[in-house]
Amino acid sequence: MNQDELKRQAAQAALEYLPDSGVLGIGTGSTVNHFIDFLADVKNRFEGAVSSSEASTERLKAIGMQVFDLNAVGELEIYVDGADESNHSLHLIKGGGGALTREKIIAAASKKFVCIADESKLVHVMGKFPLPVEVIPMARSYVARELVKLGGTPVWRENFITDNGNIILDVQNLEIMEPVKLETQINQIAGVVTVGIFGHRPADVLILGSESGPKTILPE
Numbered sequence: 240m241n242q243d244e245l246k247r248q249a250a251q252a253a254l255e256y257l258p259d260s261g262v263l264g265i266g267t268g269s270t271v272n273h274f275i276d277f278l279a280d281v282k283n284r285f286e287g288a289v290s291s292s293e294a295s296t297e298r299l300k301a302i303g304m305q306v307f308d309l310n311a312v313g314e315l316e317i318y319v320d321g322a323d324e325s326n327h328s329l330h331l332i333k334g335g336g337g338a339l340t341r342e343k344i345i346a347a348a349s350k351k352f353v354c355i356a357d358e359s360k361l362v363h364v365m366g367k368f369p370l371p372v373e374v375i376p377m378a379r380s381y382v383a384r385e386l387v388k389l390g391g392t393p394v395w396r397e398n399f400i401t402d403n404g405n406i407i408l409d410v411q412n413l414e415i416m417e418p419v420k421l422e423t424q425i426n427q428i429a430g431v432v433t434v435g436i437f438g439h440r441p442a443d444v445l446i447l448g449s450e451s452g453p454k455t456i457l458p459e
């Protein structure tokens with residue numbers, strides 16, 4: 240199976256975590272796109288969804304789901320989203336598609352975060368995938384210098400603007416031994432909107448597509 244087929248397998252396996260009704264939190268990316276395709280068959284059970292990106296909103300509307308503003312709904316029962324890397328504590332790196340800020344907000348506002356990915360995303364130490372950091376445009380150079388002090392090599396994701404009108408620095412060469420601590424440190428840099436480490440709010444369940452079928456991983 241290729242990587243996309245494994246993503247699709249994980250997306251399908253996540254259907255069993257869905258509640259009977261209510262509003263769903265929906266993330267962003269190629270794995271979530273498969274999940275939205277599967278949602279089309281069961282969408283009538285739900286009032287609608289809250290979406291973490293303009294791209295997912297468009298797809299949800301295309302299958303006929305209503306998309307709500309997060310401010311209009313209470314705490315969400317479930318949030319389903321992909322990841323760029325996960326460690327065994329289900330701390331994640333997210334933001335490869337640039338949607339990290341809205342993703343972090345919806346994950347925080349949800350009771351259960353079900354993460355879906357292909358099995359290559361599970362690692363012992365995160366950091367091989369460059370860490371996305373969303374930054375206010377005028378702070379780009381300052382934040383980059385601060386990230387160098389933390390041991391990383393920030394690279395400006397050129398020609399990319401987030402849904403919130405900001406830029407992304409992708410930080411290479413990090414070996415993230417203490418994800419929660421690094422998340423706090425990067426959050427404290429003036430001009431940082433969001434760092435793509437999901438350490439304070441990890442996933443609750445990780446479903447991995449694999450050659451032998453979907454694997455469910457719970458935090459160690």
Ligand SMILES: O=C[C@H](O)[C@H](O)[C@H](O)COP(=O)(O)O
Nearest residue numbers: 268269270321334335336338
């Ligand atoms: O900003 C994008 C998100 O964090 C995605 O969930 C992440 O990049 C994984 O994407 P994909 O499902 O395409 O591998």
